[in-house]
Amino acid sequence: MxxxxxxxxxxxxxxxxxxxxxxxxxxxxxxxxxxxxxxxxxxxxxxxxxxxxxxxxxxxxxxxxxxxxxxxxxxxxxxxxxxxxxxxxxINLQQYVQTSETSTLDAYGVDKTKPYVLFVGRITRQKGIIHLVNAIKYIYPDTQIVLCAGAPDTKAIGKEMEDAVNEVKKTRNNVIWIDKMVTKEEIIQLYSHAAVFCCPSIYEPFGIINIEAMACNTAVVASAVGGIKEVVVDGETGILVPLEQQTEAPFEPINPDKFARDLANGINKVINDKDLRNSMAKKGRKRVEEHFxxxxxxxxxxxxxxxxx
Incomplete structure (x- = not known):
């Protein structure tokens, strides 16, 4: 068994x-x-x-x-x-393939003429989504933020997420929160057209979402924790963001604002360099084909x- x-x-x-x-x-x-x-x-x-x-x-x-x-x-x-x-x-590489279809972007109001950074995952401490939300104020203003995030672990963390997103939206009108579980076809579209995929986890034994994004030819900016370091090749298929964590529970960042700034710096670097972004996308797909x-x-x-x- x-x-x-x-x-x-x-x-x-x-x-x-x-x-x-x-x-x-x-x-x-x-x-x-x-x-x-x-x-x-x-x-x-x-x-x-x-x-x-x-x-x-x-x-x-x-x-x-x-x-x-x-x-x-x-x-x-x-x-x-x-x-x-x-x-x-x-993952199934016949399924996770970059697509030109954009109906999902249209359905959720994503502007196809401007770049966006994508998050996919549950609203949990583990997935670190709050740290990405806190990083938004440091991300280039013209970069859209698409948060595909639902199923909060608790009402409290769900409320924390809601409050944080609402605060950001006071000064920014390009944050799109898809607060439900989307279909695989929809997520493949979102991966395929994202300029950057961000994985800000504070604990991640592997991080399958990163290889899903890479398979769809998307550069990744991710925290340098757990198995992510064995998936994302820093400077080649994406950017690994160092994270100095507490050594005991709850293992949160020692300096949350620094982590948020470092996430934003990684995202901005990829957004600002089209050649780097395209190179990472191509090498990311190749790495998934060879290893995953x-x-x-x-x-x-x-x-x-x-x-x-």
Whole structure:
């Protein structure tokens, strides 16, 4: 049995205990490194942490989605290092392809004659969207900001996001907030026409959104955390923004304003240099083709299964 998230792990635990079924766990994130989940789950965070720990430590094989995630697994859990294999996430490259279609831009009021920076993700502490919103005041005025962000973890962070966006809109009329989950076809259009994709996460074991954007020929500006550093090649497929974080929970930036300014500087650099932007877009697609094609990733997973039978 192969389980990917803590709420599926319990089934894997029971199957292994009752039937001796080999158990494979993919660690897309780790509860000890997501303390803000307590805001969402309350005491359920203790339950999710226990389930995750139990499953990981009894698994026959563990897949870490990045080298840094492998290090985190070994650091936080009692596991045999030889059981942990790094297999990156992948995407369907036949699906994630740059498109000329613009109906989604028209539907949400995106001006096709001006560049925009795009964010895609849930409204959570982990995804760092508040830091991007705080960076808007430092981004070139003519650059549109498209925030494709919904499903807040809590009412409180949803309200914080709403207040921050409303404050920015007092002095800027080109911030577009799509506060719902869009279709894959819509998101591919948004990726395809963005001048820059921004991933301001403060914790990201892999960051599949970055390879989705890169596959659609879009330059990436992302925080230099976790597995992002293994996806985005600084200066080649995008810009990695250094982030000095607290060493203990909640792992927020030590200097939030500096992080916001650095994000904006990276975005402005790409916006201001069309040749650099086009070069990063081209090299980003090539990198995804060479390293993150789901067909090749699936073969690695299949080989792992066979080794356990």
């Amino acid at each position: 192969h389980c990917h998230t803590w709420y599926a792990h319990f089934a894997g635990i029971v199957s292994k205990l009752c039937y001796g079924t080999p158990l494979v766990i993919t660690t897309h994130s780790l509860e000890p490194l997501r303390p803000w989940k307590r805001e969402q789950l309350g005491r359920g965070y203790d339950a999710s942490s226990w389930v995750e720990k139990t499953a990981i430590e009894m698994a026959d094989a563990l897949i870490a989605v990045s080298e840094e995630t492998k290090d985190d697994v070994i650091k936080h859990f009692n596991v045999d290092e030889n059981k942990v294999k790094v297999i990156y996430n992948g 094609d789901w067909v090749a990733i699936a073969k690695q997973v299949a080989a792992l299964y066979k080794s356990l039978i």
